[in-house]
Amino acid sequence: MPELPEVEVTRRQLEPLLVGRRILAVTATAASRFFLTPPASVRRRLPGRRILGLDRIGKHLLVRLDSGDRLLLHLGMTGQIFGAGAASVRLMSSTAGASLSPERQTGGFAGDRHTHLRLRFEDGGPDVLFRDVRRFGRVQLLRPGEPPERLAQLGPDALEVRAGPLAAAVRRRAAAIKAVLLDQSVLAGVGNIYADEALFLSGIRPARRARSLDAAECRRLAGALRRVLRRAIATGGSSISDFVRPDGTDGAYQDERHVYGRTGEPCRRCRTPIRRLVIGGRSSHFCPRCQR
Numbered sequence: 001m002p003e004l005p006e007v008e009v010t011r012r013q014l015e016p017l018l019v020g021r022r023i024l025a026v027t028a029t030a031a032s033r034f035f036l037t038p039p040a041s042v043r044r045r046l047p048g049r050r051i052l053g054l055d056r057i058g059k060h061l062l063v064r065l066d067s068g069d070r071l072l073l074h075l076g077m078t079g080q081i082f083g084a085g086a087a088s089v090r091l092m093s094s095t096a097g098a099s100l101s102p103e104r105q106t107g108g109f110a111g112d113r114h115t116h117l118r119l120r121f122e123d124g125g126p127d128v129l130f131r132d133v134r135r136f137g138r139v140q141l142l143r144p145g146e147p148p149e150r151l152a153q154l155g156p157d158a159l160e161v162r163a164g165p166l167a168a169a170v171r172r173r174a175a176a177i178k179a180v181l182l183d184q185s186v187l188a189g190v191g192n193i194y195a196d197e198a199l200f201l202s203g204i205r206p207a208r209r210a211r212s213l214d215a216a217e218c219r220r221l222a223g224a225l226r227r228v229l230r231r232a233i234a235t236g237g238s239s240i241s242d243f244v245r246p247d248g249t250d251g252a253y254q255d256e257r258h259v260y261g262r263t264g265e266p267c268r269r270c271r272t273p274i275r276r277l278v279i280g281g282r283s284s285h286f287c288p289r290c291q292r
Contacts, residue, residue: 002075004189005232006243011056013246017083022050027118034116036140058154058188068144076136078242084127086248154188161225167218170210178206179280196260196285198224205291206284259285
């Protein structure tokens with residue numbers, strides 16, 4: 001599932017593909033849970049609008065239009081937003097439903113039945129596509145002044161987390177610290193991968209009760225969260241499953257993971273096998289020696 005780093009990488013690469021361009025036409029699939037705004041309304045209201053800016057709020061993208069409308073996008077679990085013609089083995093193989101020969105891996109992606117939104121532009125440049133196999137992504141077109149309810153309950157952005165506010169947020173929480181980090185009302189943007197990684201870097205076990213953390217541990221955890229999120233952005237995010245950057249390339253953070261998805265493999269610090277447990281229905285990975 002794309003987390004803050006993947007969404008920020010997407011924002012940075014999408015910005016030059018969107019900002020300043022005027023939408024000519026919109027193609028959208030039939031009404032479904034993917035569209036919080038009916039697709040017919042999206043098709044009617046977007047053409048003719050110029051894109052003024054692209055922001056990230058937690059795991060959401062917010063496209064600002066010259067009409068005052070805003071297009072809210074969420075990648076969900078398997079969402080991919082990219083420019084038309086992006087060459088990606090990950091995209092092309094999933095479309096074909098099989099592995100591809102080397103000569104077929106270089107072709108540009110042209111869309112398929114999982115491509116639910118396509119924006120065409122007046123300048124004739126590359127279309128922008130939103131593809132989502134499982135349809136957990138979301139598209140919502142907000143009118144000027146309409147409050148984005150999906151964003152109203154989000155906590156502060158995880159890239160800006162500080163020890164004091166984090167300590168205050170966990171002080172009365174009896175839940176496991178891993179579960180608290182995944183609560184978007186506490187921090188916006190943290191998901192399973194980077195919660196595990198930050199807890200490892202700060203030496204804290206994911207099952208620890210949040211309220212048991214002292215001030216020093218909260219300082220370490222806040223610093224670890226900022227560090228791992230920034231490193232993941234610098235390396236292009238994690239392409240463990242479905243994530244692909246808008247230019248069709250994979251991220252590289254998955255090659256640097258300390259614990260996430262490495263059950264049974266040796267810890268990179270102490271060589272103790274990494275363990276896995278389930279917290280709140282989510283897999284959690286940790287080193288039993290390095291984390292207390």
